[in-house]
Amino acid sequence: MFRYKKGGSRVFKTLPGQKIARLELGGALNTPQEKIFVATGSEVRGYTKRGKQFLSFETNLTESIKAMHISGADLFLCANYIYNHYCDCKDQHYYLSGDKINDVLCLPVEKVNCITPVLACQDRVLRILQGSDLLYEVEVSGPPTVLALNNGNGGDSGEEIVFGTSDGKVGLIQITGSNPVHKWEIGNEKKRGGILCIDSFDILGDGVKELLIGRDDGVLEVYNFESADDPVLRYDHALSESIASIQGGCVGKDGYDEILASTYSGWLTGLTTEPIHREGGSGEELKLSQEMQSKISSLRSELEHLQMKVVQEREKYQQSSQSSTAVSSVPAFSVNDKFTLNKDDASYSLILEVQTAIDNVLVQSDVPIDLLDVDKNSAVVSFSSCDSEPNSNFLLATYRCQANTTRLELKVRSIEGQYGTLQAYVTPRIQPKTCQVHQYHIKPLSLHQRTHSIDHDRPMNTLMLKGQFSFAEIHSWVVFCLPEVPEKTPAGESITFYFQNTFLGTQLESTYRKGEGFFKSDNISTISILKDVLSKEATKRKINLNISYDINEESVRYTLKLIHPKLEYQQLLAKKVHLIDALKELQVHEGNVDFLLPKYRSILEEADQLLEEYKKQPAHLERLYGMITDLFIDKFKFKGTNVKTKVPLLLEILDGCDQDGLIAFFEAAA
Numbered sequence: 159m160f161r162y163k164k165g166g167s168r169v170f171k172t173l174p175g176q177k178i179a180r181l182e183l184g185g186a187l188n189t190p191q192e193k194i195f196v197a198t199g200s201e202v203r204g205y206t207k208r209g210k211q212f213l214s215f216e217t218n219l220t221e222s223i224k225a226m227h228i229s230g231a232d233l234f235l236c237a238n239y240i241y242n243h244y245c246d247c248k249d250q251h252y253y254l255s256g257d258k259i260n261d262v263l264c265l266p267v268e269k270v271n272c273i274t275p276v277l278a279c280q281d282r283v284l285r286i287l288q289g290s291d292l293l294y295e296v297e298v299s300g301p302p303t304v305l306a307l308n309n310g311n312g313g314d315s316g317e318e319i320v321f322g323t324s325d326g327k328v329g330l331i332q333i334t335g336s337n338p339v340h341k342w343e344i345g346n347e348k349k350r351g352g353i354l355c356i357d358s359f360d361i362l363g364d365g366v367k368e369l370l371i372g373r374d375d376g377v378l379e380v381y382n383f384e385s386a387d388d389p390v391l392r393y394d395h396a397l398s399e400s401i402a403s404i405q406g407g408c409v410g411k412d413g414y415d416e417i418l419a420s421t422y423s424g425w426l427t428g429l430t431t432e433p434i435h436r437e438g439g440s441g442e443e444l445k446l447s448q449e450m451q452s453k454i455s456s457l458r459s460e461l462e463h464l465q466m467k468v469v470q471e472r473e474k475y476q477q478s479s480q481s482s483t484a485v486s487s488v489p490a491f492s493v494n495d496k497f498t499l500n501k502d503d504a505s506y507s508l509i510l511e512v513q514t515a516i517d518n519v520l521v522q523s524d525v526p527i528d529l530l531d532v533d534k535n536s537a538v539v540s541f542s543s544c545d546s547e548p549n550s551n552f553l554l555a556t557y558r559c560q561a562n563t564t565r566l567e568l569k570v571r572s573i574e575g576q577y578g579t580l581q582a583y584v585t586p587r588i589q590p591k592t593c594q595v596h597q598y599h600i601k602p603l604s605l606h607q608r609t610h611s612i613d614h615d616r617p618m619n620t621l622m623l624k625g626q627f628s629f630a631e632i633h634s635w636v637v638f639c640l641p642e643v644p645e646k647t648p649a650g651e652s653i654t655f656y657f658q659n660t661f662l663g664t665q666l667e668s669t670y671r672k673g674e675g676f677f678k679s680d681n682i683s684t685i686s687i688l689k690d691v692l693s694k695e696a697t698k699r700k701i702n703l704n705i706s707y708d709i710n711e712e713s714v715r716y717t718l719k720l721i722h723p724k725l726e727y728q729q730l731l732a733k734k735v736h737l738i739d740a741l742k743e744l745q746v747h748e749g750n751v752d753f754l755l756p757k758y759r760s761i762l763e764e765a766d767q768l769l770e771e772y773k774k775q776p777a778h779l780e781r782l783y784g785m786i787t788d789l790f791i792d793k794f795k796f797k798g799t800n801v802k803t804k805v806p807l808l809l810e811i812l813d814g815c816d817q818d819g820l821i822a823f824f825e826a827a828a
Contacts, residue, residue, distance in 0.1 A: 170209025176201075184228030187268055195233075197223040202233065215247050225262045227275075234275055236262045239646055241277060241287070251290040257281035257644045263305040265333060269316025276319060276333060278302035281608060281644070284321065286333055296338040297610045300325040306356040309367050320369065322353025324498060328371060328381075328389075342388045344381070349502070351375030351400070351509075359406020361415050361431065368392070370417055372401030374496070374509065375534065376565070378419055378429070399423055399564055400494070400511055422494055423513040423564060475589075488592050493584055497598040499641060500569075503775075504605050504661035505530055508568040508582065508598065515587040516559045519566055523553040525578035525600050528777050530569035536560055550578070573781070574659075575687045575788070577602040601641055602691045603666070603684065606657040608642040612665040616680045617712040621689055623675040624704040625696065632670045635695045639688060640668070659684070662785065663720050680713045683785070686792040709796050715821055717789060721782060722817045728779040729815050735772045738765050783812055790824060 176198040183191040184204075194205045195213070199222050204213030217223070221237035228234075233244040236259040243251040258280040265274040274293075277285040284296040284305075300323030308318035308330055317332045318341070326346030332339040351373035358367040362382060369381040369389055376397035381389035399421035409416050414432040421427065494511040510519060519537075521529075529539070537557040544551035557566060570580065580598045585591065623632070630647045637643045640657060652671035659665070664681035677688050689705060696703045741762050745751050751759050761768070790808055794801045811823050 169207070170205075172205070172209075179223050180226040182226055182228045184230075187230040191228075195226070195228055197226045197235070199223070202226070202235070213247075215244075217242065217244070218249065225259060227262050227264055229264045229267060229273075232264065232267075232273060234262050234264055236277065239644075241275070243273070243275065251287070253277075253285075253287055253290055253292070254649060255279055255285065256648055257283070260301070260303045261305045263307065263319060265319075266307065266312050266316045269312060274333065276305060278305050278321060281642070282610065284319075284331070284338075286338075294336070294338070296331060296333075298329060298331075299323065299343065300327050304353055304356055306358070308358065310358045320356055320358075322356055322371065324352040324496075325501065326350050326352055326373065328353060328356070328369070344389060350377050352496075352498075354401055355404045357404050357406055359415070359417070361406050361417060362392070363415070363431070368406075370404050370406055372404040372419055374400040375567070376400055376421070378404065378417065380417070395429060397421055397425075397427060398562075399425065422511050489588050489590070491586055491588065491592070491594070493594055493596060495582075495596055497580075499605070499607055499660060501607055501660050503530075504659075505569045505571045506598075506604075508570065508580075509565070510568075510582060510584055510596075511565045512584065512586050513564070515562050515564055516566055517585045517587045518559060519557045519568075519585070520583040521553065521555045521557070521568065521580070522551065522583070523570075523578065523580045523600070524550040525576045525580075526552045526573055527580065527600065528571045529553070529555060530571060530775075531773060532567050532569050535567055537563065537566060571781075572600045572604040573784070574603055574605050574661075575683070576600075577604070577691075602639045602687050603657070604641060605659055605661045606640055606666060606684075607660050609656050609658045609665075612656045612658070612667055616665065617710045617716050618667075618678040618680055619682055619685045619710050619713050620708040621677040621685045622706045622708075623670075623677075623692060624673060625701055627673065627696070627699075627701050627703075629670075629672040631699065631701070632672075632675050635692055636668060636670065636675075638695060639691050640666075661781075662717070662724075664717060681717050681789070682709065682714060682792045682796065683788045685709075686788075686795060707796065709793075714789065714793050714824055718786070718821055718824065719817070721786060722820070725779075725782045725786070725812070726815055728775075728782060731768065731772060732779055734761050734768050737761055738768065741765075783809065786812060786820075793824065 178196050178198050180197040182195045183193065184195050185191045185193045192207045194207065196203050200217050200219045202213065202215045202217065202223070203211060205211050217235060219235065219237050219240065219242060221240065223235050224238060225236040226234065231246050233247070235242045235244070238258050239255050241253040241255065241259060241262065242249065255277060256279070259277050260280060261278040263276045265276070267273060275287045277287065279285055280301050282298055282301055284298060284302060286293045286296065298321060302321045303324050304322045306320045308320050312318050315332065317334060318330060319333055320328065320330050322328050327343060329343035330341040332341060353371060354374050355372040357370040359370055360367045361370070361380060362368055366383055371379040371381065373379070376399050378395045378397065378401060379391060380393040382392050384390050397419065401419050402422055404417065404419045406415065406417050408414065409418055410428060410430060411432060414430050416431065417429045419427045491512060491514060496507070496509045498507050500507055510516070537559045540556050540558070542554040542556070544554045557568070559566060577600050580600055582596045583593050584596065585593045629651070633647045637645055643655060652669065654667065654669040657666040657668070659681065662681065664679060664684065666684055667678040669676045677685065679685050685707065689707070693703060693705065737758070738761065741758055745762065751762060787805055787808060790805070791801060808823060811820055
């Protein structure tokens with residue numbers, strides 16, 4: 159169901175049907191875009207602005223439509239991996255993408271004089287098409303989730319596209335005929351949510367269109383171009399739900415522009431340029447007061463009507479549930495969830511959003527994971543003791559939400575090599591009580607993230623697999639081991655993926671085809687995990703593997719040098735935190751701290767920041783100790799030597815934090 163609002167009254171309403179995936183405005187080129195197009199399932203329907211249906215087009219797509227763009231008589235549709243171009247509802251072009259398509263756009267034909275579709279794909283790439291062929295690819299800093307024409311028209315050239323990513327970055331790229339030009343990019347230093355919607359509108363009235371952005375954590379932002387180069391944040395406003403769409407215009411009152419945002423559960427929120435307090439005489443103030451009173455009175459009567467309706471429906475439900483012919487029915491509710499790896503702190507964000515208030519969320523994991531603090535999370539968390547042996551339970555935690563909480567964000571950090579399932583049991587505040595279970599896979603190399611390229615000059619270890627397996631089979635094993643790999647088997651005979659470990663900065667190159675696979679990494683532990691997991695998966699399918707490996711001794715030294723600065727920093731942080739209580743006690747007894755050395759005075763001055771940082775990174779030092787220990791064991795495992803008895807000696811050296819001594823121990827342990 160969708161509505162078109164004008165002056166507070168409903169113009170028309172369609173009959174209930176399938177979920178609407180996309181809604182776009184269209185019309186003839188160079189005319190007002192007043193026709194409404196909606197995509198439901200594999201069908202596209204068109205309505206006039208008065209609600210008359212003039213189009214019902216059943217496409218030949220086997221999957222549901224995920225993205226849509228309208229340009230005159232041209233219709234651009236995308237399912238998960240498939241792009242189709244129609245002109246006057248006739249099939250024109252087709253393209254199969256290598257990864258999931260999140261959005262589609264076409265440069266304005268009236269400016270560039272040719273049809274140039276742009277696909278935003280999950281593998282951090284914008285794909286520029288020409289007909290059914292790939293013209294070129296543009297690498298971007300994160301998985302692009304939304305595309306928009308700059309200034310709403312592609313800029314002066316018509317070639318400028320604004321993109322937003324799932325990790326909260328926004329950028330501008332000029333799509334030329336041969337090579338892209340990166341104009342600017344806004345980072346995400348404030349660690350805000352991913353970008354869901356973008357619009358351009360002159361909300362400040364200075365003659366230059368501002369950039370309006372809606373994020374999945376409910377933050378609405380307005381950027382303007384003070385220097386005419388890079389955008390500057392002018393305003394932001396936080397809503398309690400993710401922002402599904404954003405638009406600038408004049409809606410509520412003539413003469414005052416507004417930003418209109420719709421949220422996940424269906425709320426429409428308007429931010430206006432109308433001043434709250436008017437300057438002038440008492441007559442104007444009285445007029446404003448009467449106008450506001452009228453609005454408030456109208457809203458109150460509407461609210462009372464809705465409350466009465468709720469009471470009536472509850473009574474009706476109670477009566478029907480107590481009758482002898484009562485049939486129990488479970489209320490349906492949808493959960494908007496996202497489980498993504500954050501590059502900045504090597505943690506996973508689990509975001510759960512429900513269209514009604516959340517009562518509680520139970521989190522259970524069958525692998526060891528750490529729950530990290532989230533500033534925006536107001537829920538009360540309680541942990542239950544669990545026995546890891548018979549039930550494989552390593553974590554049981556309950557988040558009890560405050561009233562009217564519809565969105566909950568959790569952060570977890572996994573351990574590479576230990577893989578399994580994280581489950582979230584979501585219970586909303588509805589009657590009768592019902593619960594939904596959502597599962598998220600913790601993969602063997604869970605802290606690895608896709609990247610466009612790697613440093614080939616690093617010392618690398620190589621794992622080689624050969625056997626009677628198909629391209630699809632080895633691809634399914636790679637999907638099982640690594641995040642951000644498309645589930646669909648790639649086109650062609652072979653494929654190469656590059657990854658970076660977000661915690662350590664080590665890298666992995668994965669190349670495979672039918673019958674053979676090659677995996678290269680500067681971290682021996684990565685190769686060891688892959689060897690164990692791939693062998694296990696092949697054994698499950700009764701496939702014999704011929705496994706060989708080439709270990710580069712220099713790679714161990716290189717990896718230790720990568721880890722050591724992180725280890726040194728965390729050890730220093732832990733020492734400072736342990737000194738804080740003693741220093742505070744001295745301060746209380748002596749009355750001042752002038753007698754302390756400057757380094758101790760600085761610890762007291764920075765105590766709050768140090769404690770906050772230490773609290774946000776529980777078990778960080780233990781994780782680094784664990785990774786170095788695994789590196790030590792894995793190095794000698796490939797030589798056929800068991801060195802587990804020497805681990806206590808290694809831990810003593812780690813406490814000393816001597817890089818040269820650590821490298822010497824690794825080299826002398828044999």
